[in-house]
Amino acid sequence: MDSGAAVCTPQSDLPLGQLNLAAVVSDLAGNSASSEITLTIAADSDGDGVIDEQDQCPGTPAGTQVDDTGCEPGGQLPPDPIDVATPIDTTGTSSLKSTTEFLYTGSNPIQTGVDPETIEERRASVIRGTVRDKENNPLPSVTITIKDHPEFGRTLSRESGGFDMAVNGGGYLVISYEKEGFLPAQRRVKAPWNDFALAEDVVLIPLDSQVTAIDLTDSSQPFQVHQGSLQADEDGSRQATILFPAGTTATMTLPGGSVTSIDQLSVRATEYTVGENGPETMPGPLPPTSGYTYAVELSVDQAIAAGATRVDFSQPLPVYVDNFLEFPAGTIVPAGWYDREKAAWIPSDNGVVVEIIGVVDGIAELDVDGSGVAADAAALDELGIADAERRQLAQLYEVGKSLWRTPITHFTPWDCNWPYGPPEDAERPDEPEPETDEPESEPDCEDGSIIECQGQILRERIPVAGTSLL
Numbered sequence: 001m002d003s004g005a006a007v008c009t010p011q012s013d014l015p016l017g018q019l020n021l022a023a024v025v026s027d028l029a030g031n032s033a034s035s036e037i038t039l040t041i042a043a044d045s046d047g048d049g050v051i052d053e054q055d056q057c058p059g060t061p062a063g064t065q066v067d068d069t070g071c072e073p074g075g076q077l078p079p080d081p082i083d084v085a086t087p088i089d090t091t092g093t094s095s096l097k098s099t100t101e102f103l104y105t106g107s108n109p110i111q112t113g114v115d116p117e118t119i120e121e122r123r124a125s126v127i128r129g130t131v132r133d134k135e136n137n138p139l140p141s142v143t144i145t146i147k148d149h150p151e152f153g154r155t156l157s158r159e160s161g162g163f164d165m166a167v168n169g170g171g172y173l174v175i176s177y178e179k180e181g182f183l184p185a186q187r188r189v190k191a192p193w194n195d196f197a198l199a200e201d202v203v204l205i206p207l208d209s210q211v212t213a214i215d216l217t218d219s220s221q222p223f224q225v226h227q228g229s230l231q232a233d234e235d236g237s238r239q240a241t242i243l244f245p246a247g248t249t250a251t252m253t254l255p256g257g258s259v260t261s262i263d264q265l266s267v268r269a270t271e272y273t274v275g276e277n278g279p280e281t282m283p284g285p286l287p288p289t290s291g292y293t294y295a296v297e298l299s300v301d302q303a304i305a306a307g308a309t310r311v312d313f314s315q316p317l318p319v320y321v322d323n324f325l326e327f328p329a330g331t332i333v334p335a336g337w338y339d340r341e342k343a344a345w346i347p348s349d350n351g352v353v354v355e356i357i358g359v360v361d362g363i364a365e366l367d368v369d370g371s372g373v374a375a376d377a378a379a380l381d382e383l384g385i386a387d388a389e390r391r392q393l394a395q396l397y398e399v400g401k402s403l404w405r406t407p408i409t410h411f412t413p414w415d416c417n418w419p420y421g422p423p424e425d426a427e428r429p430d431e432p433e434p435e436t437d438e439p440e441s442e443p444d445c446e447d448g449s450i451i452e453c454q455g456q457i458l459r460e461r462i463p464v465a466g467t468s469l470l
Contacts, residue, residue, distance in 0.1 A: 113153025
């Protein structure tokens with residue numbers, strides 16, 4: 001082509017799976033160059049541009065405009081099931097499946113993309129829940145799906161924020177909540193056989209309004225900096241700050257598992273843990289041993305637009321958060337991140353609380369162990385804090401500032417949550433000794449009892465008054 005680009009058209013359909021392509025070009029002068037690329041070829045049975053693995057509305061008619069889930073964007077909101085439910089036959093018994101299959105059958109079902117035969121008679125279950133926004137208003141048009149179960153299709157939250165979804169019960173399922181312009185969420189629910197399950201309320205929050213353009217090809221400065229919006233509630237005020245060292249490169253993981261480089265980033269840091277309904281905004285439920293403390297979504301607009309699952313960096317990025325809970329310098333900051341593919345929190349390298357105790361020659365002096373003394377070179381090297389980073393801190397913060405410092409290697413939801421437990425100086429409360437009854441030295445004994453060991457059943461023979469029966 002005149003532009004210098006080359007177009008290669010395969011002679012037949014390419015096989016599904018990973019495909020390695022290699023190209024070699026040469027000119028008349030004998031110069032040559034080569035390049036290789038790995039592609040993932042996936043099936044798209046209905047030709048809507050969304051691969052079957054990601055398609056939540058299979059069988060879409062040709063020419064239909066769809067979103068990244070393979071469904072028509074927005075769509076008509078579902079009616080309240082009360083208004084369209086099949087009347088229950090009061091003259092006999094009815095199964096849960098027969099009384100709720102209106103959810104996924106008919107010309108305009110509440111739950112789309114479900115084969116009626118998918119829901120089993122003996123395992124039928126219906127999950128009910130509610131979605132709200134940060135102001136606790138009902139949030140309609142949220143797409144509700146069940147992770148790793150495309151056979152259950154999808155539904156949308158109604159005008160009231162409520163939703164109903166038929167599934168097969170018998171274990172735990174993960175509900176996925178998605179709406180354009182909002183951060184997604186996941187929740188686990190135990191779906192019983194032939195019964196309803198009530199999912200906990202979920203609050204979806206929009207991306208932070210503060211966005212910074214980061215050019216990873218720019219090596220003219222030691223760091224580029226993004227700072228999220230200042231957040232405040234009864235726990236205190238805090239702000240997330242991300243430092244991008246010069247020379248950092250990044251890749252993003254696309255749907256299907258392919259990886260591509262990215263150097264122009266529109267970065268945001270959106271905190272989940274703000275206000276009274278902060279726990280309901282979390283991307284996923286915390287482990288039982290973690291206390292609700294601080295969580296933030298680190299994101300790149302370009303990666304979100306591409307449907308990427310994560311952005312990885314070639315070296316750790318220091319993330320600083322104001323020490324709004326006033327932990328002493330040197331305190332370990334437990335860190336982890338939420339893996340939406342596994343629907344689980346994954347532990348990561350811990351951070352530490354640091355305090356700026358002075359500035360010398362434009363470089364911040366840091367207390368990293370609570371001693372009140374500036375850390376020496378060995379202590380700073382162990383934490384990976386170089387002079388350039390300390391110089392940047394001196395420009396960003398005043399002397400006396402206390403911060404959590406956590407190294408992160410990729411963008412996903414990140415969590416700094418301390419474990420449950422009493423403080424180290426806690427004392428056991430005074431409790432009286434429990435009162436115990438002394439056993440009788442010569443107890444009265446009766447016979448006639450039978451113990452079935454295998455069945456763990458205790459039986460007793462007693463006379464029936466007025467008869468000779470036992």
